[in-house]
Amino acid sequence: MALLSRSAVAPLHRSNGPLGLTGPGLVVLLIGAFLPVMSFFIVNVTLPAIGRDLHASAAALQLVVACYGITNAALVVVGGRLGDGLGRRRLFVVGLTGFTVTALLSGFAPTLPALLVARAAQGVFAALLTPQVLSTITATRQGEERARAIGFFGASAGLAAAAGQVLGGWLVEADVAGLGWRANFLVAVPVGLVALALTRRTVPETRAEDRLPVDATGATLLGGTLVVLLFPLSEGRPLHWPFWIWAVLAVVVPIGVGLGYHQTRAERLGRTPLVPPSVLALREMRIGLANGLAFFTSFGGFMFVFALATQTGAGLSPLEGGLALGPFALAFLVVSIAGPRLQRRWGPSIIARGWVLSAVGYAATAGVAAGVWPHVDPVNLAGPLVLVGLGNGLVMLPLMGVVLGQVPTHQAGLASGLLITTQQTCLALGAATVGTLYLALAGGSLGAGRALEIVSLLLAVVGVLMVPVALRLRPRRQPVVAAYREELAEAA
Template sequence: MTSQTLPAAARPEAPALGPVALTTLLFGAFLPMLSFFIINVALPAIGSDLRASTGELQLVVGSYGIANATLLVVGGRLGDGFGRKRLFLWGLAGFTLTSLLCAIAPTIGVLLAARAIQGASAAAMTPQVLSKISSLLTGAHRARAMAMFGVAGGLAAALGQILGGVLVSADLFGLGWRAVFLVNVPVGLVAIALAIRLLPETRATNRLPVDGVGAGLLALTLVLLLLPLTEGRPLGWPLWTWLCLAAVIPMGIALALHQRRTERSGAVPLIPPSVLKLRPMRIGLVLALGFFTTFGGFMFVFALATQGEAGMTPLEGGLSLLPMAIGFLVTSIYGPRLQVRYGAGLIVRGWLVQSVGYAALGVVALTLWPEVTPLTMTLPLLVAGFGGGLVMVPLIGVVVGQVPPQQAGLGSGILLTSQQTCIALGAATVGTAYLALASTSWGQGGALAAVCLAIVAISVAMAPVTTRLGR
């Protein structure tokens, strides 16, 4: 994704995005994140119906994340060249169609393939959201829209598991878990109709070629990392898993060298080293790693724990996250105003508030397990959701706001790529650690508490790192 457009003073005035048009555009952020997290509550039902292993269930999450993360920057670059509205519509149409394919999947293999294509479709759609916000809005309107982009992702994450629990438990027309994919179809069709009518077309003035070699190296690096992490434990860590992990470092070095060589030649690489050298980007990537890895991992293990030893139904497990969704909703209302006042300091406060919520949830898991209920977890999850929203909502806007305008598009693409990569990485790493602990004397309650306390430690460590954004 790039911002290779004429300066605001030189380009003709672009059409403004009205409330309905902006809401339609934000579906490009909401639907992909909803689909990523709605599946968590449905995983046990999918495993039972399709006879899937734990590793295959992790891949239901991971295959989507790998495809999405790998192609986000490519999607942004294609939108710049061929038209952002066009790519948004193609991505939304592909996402809607693959949602239907996921819903009718007869085997776990078909489901995994459809999920990967769904992730690729989302990668064509999501980058256009930030690109169009940057090209069509300015000043306070742009800042508010960027904050709403973060809100859409946070609400989708929390509401996704609630909606998933409702749909699986309701078993509408005997569909069971398949309803969590079918729900995207009517929403997607409505969004397509609105987008065709309301969204103006924009594109970059200079069409930049896609770094195909860089995209391939990034994809291979992510697969070598995430595949063995998801499949290693259930398969007993065979030799190929260790060989894949060992290959990650040389593959990552090859990617870095190719990106540096490409940029020095005067071309535009997939992930320009010059953008990564910018201080706000380096700090932003560290913060994204800390937040999205732990957040994605927690959402994955929470669904397994509540529907495991805690004996909750999918509905109860999903409704347990309602307080977290409320926390994100409160943040969405007041976050933009607080961001103007506190800037990066708002994210620091978010880390600290979040750590209090997860610490309290860890105590609940240690003392009450397995007799936990949605009520006993209400206050900890409300606090964790409020704190998490204070981190997630302003993160991209604060970081990109400190990047030079001519590099803001590329910076947004890199942050979105890291977001999706880290969420998939969290499901793989945190999920594997949780499952390993849960099979010992710790049990699922102790394993959930350990995950919560690990999030507390990372949150506290991230707070001083965040203060460097304002320097």
Template sequence: MTDQLQAVTGPAATRSRAAASPLGPVALTTLLFGAFLPMLSFFIINVALPAIGSDLHAGSGELQLVVGSYGIANATLLVVGGRLGDGFGRKRLFLVGLTGFTVMSLICAIAPTIGVLLAARVVQGAAAAAMTPQVLASISALLAGEHRARAMAMFGVAGGAAAALGQILGGVLIEANVFNLGWRAVFLVNVPVGLLAIAAAFRVLPETKADRAQRVDLIGAALLALTLVLLLLPLTEGRPLGWPLWTWICLAASVPAVAVLGLHQHRSERSGHAPLIPPTVLRLRAMRIGLLLAVAFFTTFGGFMFVFAFATQGEAHMSPLEGGLSLLPLAVGFLITSIYGPRLQVRYGAGLILRGWLIQAVGYALLAVVALTLWPHVDPLRLAVPMLVAGFGSGLVMVPLIGVVLSQVPPAQAGLGSGILLTSQQTCLALGAATVGTAYLSIAGSNWGQGGALATVALAITAISVLMAPVTHQLRSSGKGA
């Protein structure tokens, strides 16, 4: 995402941090909206997708793009946003991103067509990429010791709370249908919150910059965006269009695009520039393991949240509110582990993530049993136990993942490592909606139906969770105090 941690490890940064005023409660809360709002916007949309499709006459592929286009823009520009903040000022970039995010939320809310909505989602994702990196960068630059650790934990809690509560809030807003807004309320809710955060940021956020700003790798960002589009566009549009020739050409072209991206990153690093994805950081054993865990978790989690809304509001005939309430136990489990996770991380290290994979596997296996035996006669109560267990497990994986991995990375490369991990997070959330969503929709259209499709997705996540346990053990054994 940014070199924020790297920028505060040298002597000059130490002097700068010592002289800086610590963030007060209001300033820290304002900053944390930069973590909460983008993640909320990613997940709150899922429960509204059926209503959007009906109102704007959008097909399943276009609805997948409503999720994926936001994630692609966000993932592509996270590192760019971080480095622009280092050079031009983190408060300035935070305000630019927050203002753009708020304006695009309003445009999404009034979008008359699916095309306008998709375009606004792309710009909204780009604005979030300008805003979010400044949160960790400002925390790292302004706080130290226990205050910094607590603020970092709150950053994780903000993201976890947004992911867990997003679809519940979306269901409540759609069901309430205030002023007959329907699905548009899930975007409009960002506007007053964004305006309050903008006003507060102007008044209370201090400005910081890196001692030495890195050059922005715009070519790398463009190549990453091209690679993601070549991969995700055919995966989302191929099934509803009957897999025309252009989808296979795009998928084939994504392979050389990855190769060109990798070559550019190697050459950029050898020439002394700052590449988007530094190859030297990828060579670190802890980073490779952490990336594998991040890809497995965020792809499956993002995909599941996408398909769950379709399943509950489809054959199960739940309302958006009932579909959202079905996720309440998952949110409760997620929030509990978000709050206590940092304390447990000190005790168990990467062993906490290992336990999370196994608990998550149990939760999704129970969900598959419910889908296979009771479908479509399910309701929030019958789904409560599987969702609660899955929520506990997911929280134990997601909350400590980045911190545990970075604790095993040399401090000078921690900022770059955090950027790579957070970029992979956003990329894989979008990838999950494309891949898992396409697989679900294909199975749901067969004799298996939506219940069989949901059970298949749940069992696939169960298998991946079990496979990730020994991988996590490798991270555990390579770290200290895990």
């Protein structure tokens, strides 16, 4: 995730060894993208068991989710900048090592405070890990190979979310080695160790040509903005919205304004801001971020709500709740395989088609909830979730590539960084906002079934509203490969 314009272009990266990324190396990188997202969603089916074992309140259980998401979202841009300067493989190794160790600490946490500290630290290491994946792909692959690898990167998030809840449900139900909910954290340890063993042999080292200083003030303001936004939204409902929660939420305005002023002034003075306003001013970037914000918030919210509704509302076991997402994961996998061909055929309009399918799938989910609740099961939910999986795949898989293909090539690294930040922030934001809405509705007179119905219909409306926004994405006049060759010629 190169955060300087021309340092984001592949020819202008230094690499130890031949420039290029082999298939095994790409698999290792994708594991690094898969694990942090899986770790975010696998907790959804684990919370009831954690509450019973560690005697945790509802507010404390929300913190198990929130502390990981907040630290991850707040530091992911800084992680990308550090990778540019210190070496992306080096930061990948540091991030993956820390992530694996903190997964072990989370799995064996004796108390709730120990678990919260381990989860917050795991979010920090995930922020160091994730941005190195896309920036390494950008630096080491070209043309169609780069576009395909970016598509795989997008696919890893959706598959990780579904796999996290399916695997998490099975692990809780199976009570592997008597570990119970702890196995859901420990499952990342052997995978992380294998990836670490393969990294040095398969992943080339790259870094930006010019080492840039980290914008410490910008990083502090960005992190502060995300903390005072996400923490109150996560903790407000279980704490019954005390005054101090509203006071913390109100602080987001001055800190956000301060961040905007600092970034604008730094760029005007010729410094290197964390998030240059000139890139946010790009029409294509704004449209891409709008799609990303709506999609990842909806996606994160639905996955969180679905786990709550099927288990605490409909009474499904963790395994049954996880298996209900099987059709979603299968549909997503099918799209990930066919996605490059469909994208060549439909171009940027593939994202608008995905929004339509997602809206139909969410509406169908609401129909099932209205018709058979509480007798939902993996069978009667299969049809709607296939549509949601197909639609989500058509939006998520090409989003990175389409947006990166439309911004100027020399700004692709920064654009990818902003998209990753949007992804991480909005997954946490979706669980906080959509999850809070569901819990408020389910806790009243409506009940879990009507709450799921209303939330699903709301997400369907979001999908419909995003169709015209997605259609504003247009094919780039200059092919990516041609633009890359121009950059290569200029560098030579």
